[in-house]
Amino acid sequence: MSLYRPPKKIGAIRFGLLSPETIRKMSVTRIITPDTYSEDGLPIDSGLMDGRLGTIEPGQRCKTCGNRIGECPGHFGHIELARPVIHVGFAKVIYKILRATCRKCSRILLSDEELEDFKKRMDEYEKKWKGLSEEISDELLKKASRVSKCPHCGESQFKIKFEKPTTYYEETKEGLRRLTPIEIRDRLERITDEDARLLGINPKDARPEWMVLTVLPVPPVTVRPSITLESGVRSEDDLTHKLVDIIRINQRLRENIEAGAPQLIIEDLWELLQYHVITYFDNEVSGVPPARHRSGRALRTLSQRLKGKEGRFRSNLSGKRVDFSARTVISPDPNLSINEVGVPIDIAKILTIPERVTEWNIEELKELVIKGPDQYPGANYIIRLDGRRIDLRYVRDRKTIAESLEPGFIVERHLKDGDIVLFNRQPSLHRMSIMAHEVRVLPYRTFRLHLCVCPPYNADFDGDEMNLHVPQSEEARAEARVLMRVQEQVLSPRYGGPIVGAIQDYISSAFLFTSKNNLLTKEEVCQLLSVADYKGDLPEPAVKEPQPLWTGKQIFSLFLPKGLNISLRASVCRKCPGGCLKEKCPYDAYVAVRDGQLITGVIDERSIGAFQPDSILHRIIKDFGTDAAREFLDKIGKLLIEFISRKGFTMGLDDVEIPKVATIRIQEILKEAEEKVDKLIESYRRGELQRLPGRTLEETLEMQIMKVLAEARDKAGDIASEHLGLENHAVIMAETGARGSILNLAQMAACVGQQSVRGERINRGYRNRTLPHFKVGDLSAKARGFVASNYRTGLDPIEFFFHAMGGREGLVDTAVRTSTSGYMQRRLVNALQDLKVEYDGTVRDASSRIIQIIYGEDGVDPAKSDHGKAVNIDIIIEKVLSESEQT
Amino acid sequence: MDKKRKKIDIFCHELVPKHELLSKEEAEKLLKKLNIYPEQLPWIKKSDPAAVAIGAKPGDIVKIIRKSPTAGETVVYRYVIDK
Numbered sequence: 009m010s011l012y013r014p015p016k017k018i019g020a021i022r023f024g025l026l027s028p029e030t031i032r033k034m035s036v037t038r039i040i041t042p043d044t045y046s047e048d049g050l051p052i053d054s055g056l057m058d059g060r061l062g063t064i065e066p067g068q069r070c071k072t073c074g075n076r077i078g079e080c081p082g083h084f085g086h087i088e089l090a091r092p093v094i095h096v097g098f099a100k101v102i103y104k105i106l107r108a109t110c111r112k113c114s115r116i117l118l119s120d121e122e123l124e125d126f127k128k129r130m131d132e133y134e135k136k137w138k139g140l141s142e143e144i145s146d147e148l149l150k151k152a153s154r155v156s157k158c159p160h161c162g163e164s165q166f167k168i169k170f171e172k173p174t175t176y177y178e179e180t181k182e183g184l185r186r187l188t189p190i191e192i193r194d195r196l197e198r199i200t201d202e203d204a205r206l207l208g209i210n211p212k213d214a215r216p217e218w219m220v221l222t223v224l225p226v227p228p229v230t231v232r233p234s235i236t237l238e239s240g241v242r243s244e245d246d247l248t249h250k251l252v253d254i255i256r257i258n259q260r261l262r263e264n265i266e267a268g269a270p271q272l273i274i275e276d277l278w279e280l281l282q283y284h285v286i287t288y289f290d291n292e293v294s295g296v297p298p299a300r301h302r303s304g305r306a307l308r309t310l311s312q313r314l315k316g317k318e319g320r321f322r323s324n325l326s327g328k329r330v331d332f333s334a335r336t337v338i339s340p341d342p343n344l345s346i347n348e349v350g351v352p353i354d355i356a357k358i359l360t361i362p363e364r365v366t367e368w369n370i371e372e373l374k375e376l377v378i379k380g381p382d383q384y385p386g387a388n389y390i391i392r393l394d395g396r397r398i399d400l401r402y403v404r405d406r407k408t409i410a411e412s413l414e415p416g417f418i419v420e421r422h423l424k425d426g427d428i429v430l431f432n433r434q435p436s437l438h439r440m441s442i443m444a445h446e447v448r449v450l451p452y453r454t455f456r457l458h459l460c461v462c463p464p465y466n467a468d469f470d471g472d473e474m475n476l477h478v479p480q481s482e483e484a485r486a487e488a489r490v491l492m493r494v495q496e497q498v499l500s501p502r503y504g505g506p507i508v509g510a511i512q513d514y515i516s517s518a519f520l521f522t523s524k525n526n527l528l529t530k531e532e533v534c535q536l537l538s539v540a541d542y543k544g545d546l547p548e549p550a551v552k553e554p555q556p557l558w559t560g561k562q563i564f565s566l567f568l569p570k571g572l573n574i575s576l577r578a579s580v581c582r583k584c585p586g587g588c589l590k591e592k593c594p595y596d597a598y599v600a601v602r603d604g605q606l607i608t609g610v611i612d613e614r615s616i617g618a619f620q621p622d623s624i625l626h627r628i629i630k631d632f633g634t635d636a637a638r639e640f641l642d643k644i645g646k647l648l649i650e651f652i653s654r655k656g657f658t659m660g661l662d663d664v665e666i667p668k669v670a671t672i673r674i675q676e677i678l679k680e681a682e683e684k685v686d687k688l689i690e691s692y693r694r695g696e697l698q699r700l701p702g703r704t705l706e707e708t709l710e711m712q713i714m715k716v717l718a719e720a721r722d723k724a725g726d727i728a729s730e731h732l733g734l735e736n737h738a739v740i741m742a743e744t745g746a747r748g749s750i751l752n753l754a755q756m757a758a759c760v761g762q763q764s765v766r767g768e769r770i771n772r773g774y775r776n777r778t779l780p781h782f783k784v785g786d787l788s789a790k791a792r793g794f795v796a797s798n799y800r801t802g803l804d805p806i807e808f809f810f811h812a813m814g815g816r817e818g819l820v821d822t823a824v825r826t827s828t829s830g831y832m833q834r835r836l837v838n839a840l841q842d843l844k845v846e847y848d849g850t851v852r853d854a855s856s857r858i859i860q861i862i863y864g865e866d867g868v869d870p871a872k873s874d875h876g877k878a879v880n881i882d883i884i885i886e887k888v889l890s891e892s893e894q895t
Numbered sequence: 896m897d898k899k900r901k902k903i904d905i906f907c908h909e910l911v912p913k914h915e916l917l918s919k920e921e922a923e924k925l926l927k928k929l930n931i932y933p934e935q936l937p938w939i940k941k942s943d944p945a946a947v948a949i950g951a952k953p954g955d956i957v958k959i960i961r962k963s964p965t966a967g968e969t970v971v972y973r974y975v976i977d978k
């Protein structure tokens with residue numbers, strides 16, 4: 009047994025600059041000519057496409073390493089610049105260093121004692137907190153830049169002026185004097201290694217003067233391959249174009265220097281060379297016109313290749329793209345099973361599953377091969393025994409090829425009903441964001457899914473798109489089916505309860521269906537049950553005369569598993585003061601199921617909704633398994649949708665209309681409240697208001713006003729709800745938990761109430777007033793954002809404005825919240841991603857170090873728990889009691 | 896400054912869990928039970944106040960008994976490291 013050692017860690021990564029010598033050393037050739045290919049199409053020697061720089065053509069061998077395309081990594085070349093140029097990426101650093109060093113002797117403009125002091129601190133920092141010494145350099149740079157006379161040689165210093173992107177001036181008494189890159193390089197060269205270190209440059213990795221380029225590396229052709237268009241015209245990479253420019257100007261500059269051309273011309277060319285080198289590195293430098301292609305498109309140079317969403321990092325390195333996937337808009341289909349996903353036929357013809365030919369499926373697969381890639385169901389590829397892949401798109405006679413099929417071949421056939429696929433909606437925040445579904449190939453162009461799986465994906469149909477992935481191996485498909493299928497994911501590990509479940513109309517419908525007054529004729533019962541795929545006998549009708557009638561509860565019970573026992577309080581429960589009357593609840597809000605029979609209570613969100621722990625749905629899964637739960641949701645879902653479609657369930661303006669008397673009462677209440685507010689303000693002005701402990705007088709006033717207005721709003725809402733009964737569709741939705749709340753209703757029918765920004769009444773806008781319509785210092789309800797109108801009658805312009813202010817805050821809040829919580833989630837996931845519960849129950853990280861000895865310290869899987877607890881005594885007692893009752 | 900700071904028993908504090916030093920036999924039993932090398936346990940510095948208080952040396956294993964919101968009380972082990 010070898011001794012366990014914790015795995016090695018990366019201690020540090022060092023970044024440095026390439027020295028001119030290094031650049032020359034790693035170069036295989038000096039590039040001299042700006043041309044790429046000669047007339048006969050061969051790369052020109054010492055040109056940008058020199059054969060020694062690597063190979064991009066198939067079959068060709070690299071002149072440097074002898075490898076073919078793919079194996080040859082490519083090799084650097086170099087350009088000797090006629091005059092040095094500044095590297096844009098370091099322009100700012102150069103500026104900082106120039107300011108901090110002497111123009112004559114290049115020492116840092118601080119006395120030896122000061123430097124010694126900095127050095128000591130730096131040593132200390134480096135020992136204790138690696139990397140923090142940077143801050144000392146910043147301090148030193150700042151301090152030295154303020155010195156006007158060199159403490160070493162006594163030379164008086166000029167102020168350095170930096171002009172973006174790469175121009176530096178000295179502010180002499182005679183005026184601005186431009187520093188050439190040669191001068192700058194000279195100064196940087198003279199900086200001693202010790203000084204460089206204090207300036208924040210590790211002389212082991214980089215010398216300051218290397219920030220001024222004298223040699224330019226030429227990247228291998230493999231990173232800038234030329235492409236041949238269909239017309240046979242060769243098109244060069246943007247980088248190559250840029251390098252051509254550089255070489256051309258470099259050449260002209262050298263010729264002019266050698267010919268002794270006037271200084272002015274040389275300077276112009278030098279400037280031009282600087283421009284080309286800048287845009288070669290970064291074509292989006294502010295103040296520099298981007299270099300353009302002949303078509304007018306800006307060139308994509310080095311920096312653009314790396315930066316941004318489409319750059320190398322975010323797109324190619326952190327980005328992941330895969331084959332066998334599809335993405336399209338989603339839409340609902342209540343007739344599917346929760347386990348299914350509707351796949352458009354056009355997608356099914358592109359996504360394939362590799363199926364191995366055997367004696368038993370050969371005939372079937374032959375049929376598919378004959379159908380080919382365009383007819384559904386068909387096949388797109390055949391892989392023969394020797395591994396050769398045949399693309400059926402280009403096979404003229406598919407019959408012959410189908411006949412050549414033999415066991416061992418692989419046929420990549422179209423997706424068909426029953427195949428297992430993974431379905432995903434971003435942001436994938438939890439496990440249930442990717443679940444396995446069974447395929448149902450359907451017409452049209454959207455993915456279809458069952459409404460009960462919207463909650464785990466957090467999906468709606470206002471244009472949401474989702475992704476689909478097809479597992480390609482038998483193992484992957486088996487895992488997906490066993491572990492990831494929707495029915496296996498109904499219980500959330502976030503809290504012990506179902507996350508898949510009824511929403512919105514399902515809940516309204518369940519309430520209406522199981523209400524006491526819902527009686528169904530035999531015809532209605534039969535139609536509903538046939539929609540729900542019920543196969544079995546009808547129960548005895550609850551009412552026999554004059555015609556047989558069944559209650560909704562009876563029919564609902566047909567879908568509950570035999571032996572189910574549960575009692576709970578429905579969402580519509582009024583929390584009756586004086587204790588619940590249970591089975592005798594006047595609102596029928598006490599749900600009691602005995603042996604699979606719904607005895608009392610209406611079914612609503614609490615019983616079958618998503619996110620509801622200890623509900624009927626939860627008990628069905630826990631006591632009868634996931635198959636039972638799926639069947640329950642599928643069947644009851646279809647039945648409820650059919651029921652509510654037949655009945656009709658709408659909401660309109662009428663639903664929030666209240667009688668005239670009520671409106672008048674509400675107006676009175678609001679008026680009273682406003683008067684009360686005025687009185688409060690009056691007493692505040694007179695100085696009679698009593699200060700609350702720990703509050704200023706103004707705060708006290710604000711609090712009391714807010715209280716008065718909130719009470720008024722609540723009272724107005726109460727009056728409105730008195731007139732809106734359970735026959736009102738909006739009220740049904742609010743009470744059953746299907747959608748909306750009583751507060752929403754009150755705002756529509758009675759009064760919208762106080763608008764706020766940052767938890768206070770609105771007090772911003774103009775000086776001491778919110779809008780110019782009010783007097784300065786007006787503190788009344790109306791002037792500070794109280795909206796007395798309701799949404800039905802509409803808001804007046806002032807109210808509307810305040811409402812928009814409050815609404816804006818809400819939007820900003822959510823935007824900020826999602827970004828911060830997204831970042832938090834990322835950090836957490838990165839920290840925890842490779843933790844795993846091992847078979848011995850321990851939680852370990854990737855190097856099998858123990859994190860927890862038992863998962864969660866109690867070993868409980870929250871998804872299989874009751875609300876986080878391993879056992880729920882109440883439910884067990886209930887179960888035992890009702891079972892003993894029945895026997 | 897007062898050099899003779901009064902020694903306090905850190906384990907008196909509500910939030911400081913009980914630390915115990917494992918004997919050699921106990922430690923071996925534990926490692927065998929978990930089938931791990933000592934380095935695979937979570938670590939505790941020998942300079943940790945609790946480790947100092949019970950006199951733990953690098954290479955020892957410390958047993959910590961603390962309250963847990965899920966399990967009531969839970970036992971964890973830490974391997975004492977240098978520094």
Ligand SMILES: [Mg+2]
Pocket residue numbers: 467468469470471472
């Ligand atoms: Mg949406």
Ligand SMILES: [Zn+2]
Pocket residue numbers: 061062063070071072073074075080081082083
């Ligand atoms: Zn090569």
Ligand SMILES: [Zn+2]
Pocket residue numbers: 110111112113114115158159160161162163
């Ligand atoms: Zn000097």
Ligand SMILES: [Zn+2]
Pocket residue numbers: 581582583584588589590593594595597598
């Ligand atoms: Zn009740």
